[in-house]
Amino acid sequence: MAGNATTRFDNVSLLSVASTLPSRVTTSDEIENRLAAALSRLRLPSGLLQRVAGVLERRNWAVGESSDEATVATGRRALEEAAVDPADVGLLINTSVTRKHLEPSVAVRLHHGLGLPSSAINFDVANACLGFVSGMSLAANMIESGQIRYAIVVNGEDADEIQDNTIRRLLRNDVGRDGFMSEFASLTLGSGSAAAVLGRTDEHPDGHRILGGVTRAATQFHELCVGSVDGMFTDAKALLKGGLDLVVSAWKEASLEWDWSSMDHYITHQVSSVHTNAIVKAAKLDRARVPVTFPKYGNVGPASIPITLVEEKPSLEKGHRVLLMGVGSGLNTAMMELAW
Numbered sequence: 287m288a289g290n291a292t293t294r295f296d297n298v299s300l301l302s303v304a305s306t307l308p309s310r311v312t313t314s315d316e317i318e319n320r321l322a323a324a325l326s327r328l329r330l331p332s333g334l335l336q337r338v339a340g341v342l343e344r345r346n347w348a349v350g351e352s353s354d355e356a357t358v359a360t361g362r363r364a365l366e367e368a369a370v371d372p373a374d375v376g377l378l379i380n381t382s383v384t385r386k387h388l389e390p391s392v393a394v395r396l397h398h399g400l401g402l403p404s405s406a407i408n409f410d411v412a413n414a415c416l417g418f419v420s421g422m423s424l425a426a427n428m429i430e431s432g433q434i435r436y437a438i439v440v441n442g443e444d445a446d447e448i449q450d451n452t453i454r455r456l457l458r459n460d461v462g463r464d465g466f467m468s469e470f471a472s473l474t475l476g477s478g479s480a481a482a483v484l485g486r487t488d489e490h491p492d493g494h495r496i497l498g499g500v501t502r503a504a505t506q507f508h509e510l511c512v513g514s515v516d517g518m519f520t521d522a523k524a525l526l527k528g529g530l531d532l533v534v535s536a537w538k539e540a541s542l543e544w545d546w547s548s549m550d551h552y553i554t555h556q557v558s559s560v561h562t563n564a565i566v567k568a569a570k571l572d573r574a575r576v577p578v579t580f581p582k583y584g585n586v587g588p589a590s591i592p593i594t595l596v597e598e599k600p601s602l603e604k605g606h607r608v609l610l611m612g613v614g615s616g617l618n619t620a621m622m623e624l625a626w
Contacts, residue, residue, distance in 0.1 A: 291501045292543055298426040299493030300624060301368035301436075303482040305596040306360040307583065310348040314341055317453070317473055324456045328463050335473055340559030344476030344584030346446055353384055354392070357442035357479040358399035364438065364481040365400070368490075372401050376434030377425055378408040381417030381441045383587045385410075396440055407434070414511075415555050416614035417441065417588035418480065419499075419622055425484050426496050437484045441589045445475035447515045455517060471511070472518040474558060476584030480592035499610075499622035500544070502536035504528055511615040526561065529613040530568045536619050537569050544623065546609050549575065551598055555612025556580040556590040565611075602626045 314335035318325065325332060335341050347353060357380075365372055378400070380393040393408040402408070413420040418441050425437035452472040455461065487495055507528040511520040540546065552571050554562060556579050566573050579594045586593055591610050602608065606626040613619045 292498070292540070293423065293427070293500075294498035295426050295430050295496050297487045298429045298496045299485060299487040299490050300422075300496055301370065301483045301485045301490055301493045302364045303480070303592050303595055303599075304360050304364040304367060305478060305480045305589070305593045306356045307593070308345040308347040308351055308356070308477050310346045311343050312346050313343045317449070320453050321456060324461070324466065327459070328466055330463070330466065334470070338470075338558070338560065339474050340581055341474045341584050342581045344445070344474070344582075346477050347444055353382070353442035353444040353477065353479060354395055354399070357382075357396055357440050357481065360479045361396065361400050361438055361440050361481040364483045368483040368485070370436050370483055370485065373403050375400075375402050375406050375436045375438055377428055377437040378402055378406055379421040379425055379437065379439045380408075380410045381413070381421040381439060381588045382410070382443060383412070383414065383417065384442060384444045400438070413588075413618060414614035414616055415585075415587050415590065416612055416618050416620050418482075418592055419610055419612065419620045422482060422484065422496070423499070423501075423620070423622065429484055429486060435486060435489070438481060439484070440479070440481045441587075441592065442479040443477050443587045443589050445477045445584075448472055448513070448518060449475060451515065452517050467522065468519050469517055471520045471522065471585070472513070474580070474585050475518075476586045478583060478586040478589045478593055480589040480596070482592055494608075495625040497623040497625055499620060500536055500540040501618065501620045502532060502539065504532045504617045507617045510617070513615070525617075526564060528617055529561075529619070530564055532617050532619045533565060533611075533613060534568050536621065540621060546621070546623065549609045549623075550606040550626075551602065551608045552576045553591055553595050553598065553608060553610045555614075556583070556594060557585050
């Protein structure tokens with residue numbers, strides 16, 4: 287096969303998934319009101335975020351809230367829902383894009399906050415918006431190999447700083463239309479946290495089996511979306527085309543071993559209405575089976591997939607087939623099947 291990796295798991299299950307959303311709601315109208323001077327100067331119409339991206343609002347951490355504290359609380363709740371003692375956890379993987387400093391890892395603070403034992407391996411995994419799925423795959427491999435019994439994969443995102451910096455820069459008189467649109471994606475970002483607990487299927491027959499999946503890379507596009515807390519700069523048109531080509535290639539390649547044409551639920555990374563509609567069309571998905579959360583939460587980075595999975599849980603039934611799928615800057619794509 288031409289792809290990077292196709293993986294199958296025989297004895298790994300998702301035991302729980304939980305999320306926490308900030309209490310502060312920021313509407314797209316509020317953001318555009320802050321950008322009113324720039325929109326007027328550049329003769330750009332109002333309502334761009336709603337009309338072009340389909341993002342009506344997003345969440346931001348309020349005073350007294352933080353992504354790290356929320357992630358610890360989410361992790362505790364996920365462990366409780368899985369009925370797993372923190373002392374039995376052998377691995378914590380933090381998959382956040384957000385980080386306050388380069389070192390130490392974000393994982394060490396979360397490891398401490400969750401009260402995990404000193405024997406629990408902990409580290410960060412960075413893979414843009416695919417980080418959570420990458421973390422799940424890595425944890426599943428370590429469980430399958432027998433190295434650990436339980437793993438917790440966590441994520442916490444804070445979009446405040448990058449959005450404030452972006453708005454401040456877009457209000458400068460030297461920013462033209464092209465510059466404005468190159469940073470448009472930053473305005474769709476939202477905040478939130480998520481956690482998932484994985485364990486052995488033979489010890490948890492009521493868990494949701496992780497069957498495996500496929501990954502594929504198109505790293506020639508590594509400069510199409512480059513971001514930091516200072517700002518995120520995107521060639522949206524080229525990024526969409528490159529991402530769609532990558533998804534279609536991976537999808538066709540996976541069809542040699544997997545049949546994902548009639549899943550019960552497709553949990554996609556949440557970016558915008560444009561991206562969602564394009565992926566639905568390219569992969570010929572049933573639109574009714576693709577839930578969306580970006581209208582009210584925006585793009586929450588790696589937390590988007592688990593947050594959407596949590597939102598979809600009331601409609602999930604035993605035996606349902608669920609496909610987690612997304613594209614991350616770089617470009618990378620990943621698809622992972624769950625048997626609910």
